[in-house]
Every structure is written in C-alpha cells, then in structure tokens.
Amino acid sequence: xxxxxxxxxxxxxxxxxxxxxxxxxxxxxxxxxxxxxxxxxxxxxxxxxxxxxxxxxxxxxxxxxxxxxxxxxxxxxxxxxxxxxxxxxxxxxxxxxxxxxxxxxxxxxxxxxxxxxxxxxxxxxxxxxxxxxxx
Numbered sequence: 001x002x003x004x005x006x007x008x009x010x011x012x013x014x015x016x017x018x019x020x021x022x023x024x025x026x027x028x029x030x031x032x033x034x035x036x037x038x039x040x041x042x043x044x045x046x047x048x049x050x051x052x053x054x055x056x057x058x059x060x061x062x063x064x065x066x067x068x069x070x071x072x073x074x075x076x077x078x079x080x081x082x083x084x085x086x087x088x089x090x091x092x093x094x095x096x097x098x099x100x101x102x103x104x105x106x107x108x109x110x111x112x113x114x115x116x117x118x119x120x121x122x123x124x125x126x127x128x129x130x131x132x133x134x135x
Contacts, residue, residue, distance in 0.1 A: 016081045017132055022073060025129045029070040029091070032122035036062045036098055039115035046109070055101035055112070058094075062119065065094035069126075081133050088126050088133070095123040 017025075040059035043052035069091040072084055099119040106113035 016084075017129065021129060021132050025073055025125055026070055028122045028125035029066050029073070032095065032118045033063055033066045033070070035111075035115045035118035036066065039102060039109075039111040042109065042111035043105075052105065052109075055098075055105060058098045058101055059115065062094040062098035065091050066122065085130065085133055088130050092123050092126040092130070095119040095126065099123065 036059045040056045040063065043049060043056040043059070046052055049056070069087050072087045096119070099116050102112040102115040102119065104112075106116045
C-alpha cells in the first residue's frame with residue numbers, strides 16, 4: 001500500500017479523499033477483483049457448474065464493476081466527487097450481490113469462501129469511502 005499511497009500523494013489534482021483512504025480502497029478493489037475472478041473460474045470448472053451458473057455470472061459482473069471502480073478512483077476525481085460516488089454505489093451493490101451467492105457456497109467451495117470474504121471486505125470499504133466522501 002505504500003507505493004499506492006505514494007502515487008496518490010504525488011498527484012497534482014487533489015482528490016476529495018485522502019491518499020490513505022484512496023490507497024485503502026484501491027487495495028480492497030484489487031484484492032476483490034483477484035478473488036472474484038478466480039472464484040468465477042473455479043465455479044465454471046466445477047463438476048456442478050450448472051448449479052453455480054448464477055453465482056458465476058454475478059462474479060463476472062462484479063469483476064467488471066470492481067475493475068472499473070478502481071480505474072475511476074485511480075484517475076482521481078478532483079473536487080467533483082459525483083462520478084466516484086455513483087461508481088462506489090454500483091461497486092457496493094455488485095459486491096453484495098456476489099457475496100450473497102458465494103456466501104451460500106462457501107462451505108463447499110474454498111474459492112467461494114475466499115470470494116465471499118473479499119467481496120464483504122470490499123463492500124465495507126466502499127461504505128467507509130462513501131462516508132468519507134460525503135463528510
């Protein structure tokens with residue numbers, strides 16, 4: 001996280017979030033994207049893949065949203081945080097939807113447990129970032 005925070009501190013456009021908050025969010029988004037992508041691949045390769053199709057689809061949506069959120073946050077938002085706020089809301093929803101189904105499969109599939117943990121953490125970090133953004 002040191003390099004991520006350092007990168008944000010070097011930006012000339014000052015965002016409405018602290019570099020620490022931005023780095024924490026970027027790290028959560030990165031961890032989430034990795035876990036969710038691996039989980040969707042694991043579900044598609046599973047013997048009971050048909051049973052996991054809806055969860056895999058939600059995971060693929062989540063990966064796309066999380067990756068886009070990370071890109072929007074990394075570019076910096078300057079003083080107008082409306083786009084970032086909307087993107088964080090969408091990210092929160094995508095993480096909650098992925099978590100809902102992967103949480104049901106967590107006892108039987110390690111990748112679903114890891115995904116559930118990562119999406120829960122990312123959703124919590126989105127909430128904290130939204131709170132900081134709207135102070």
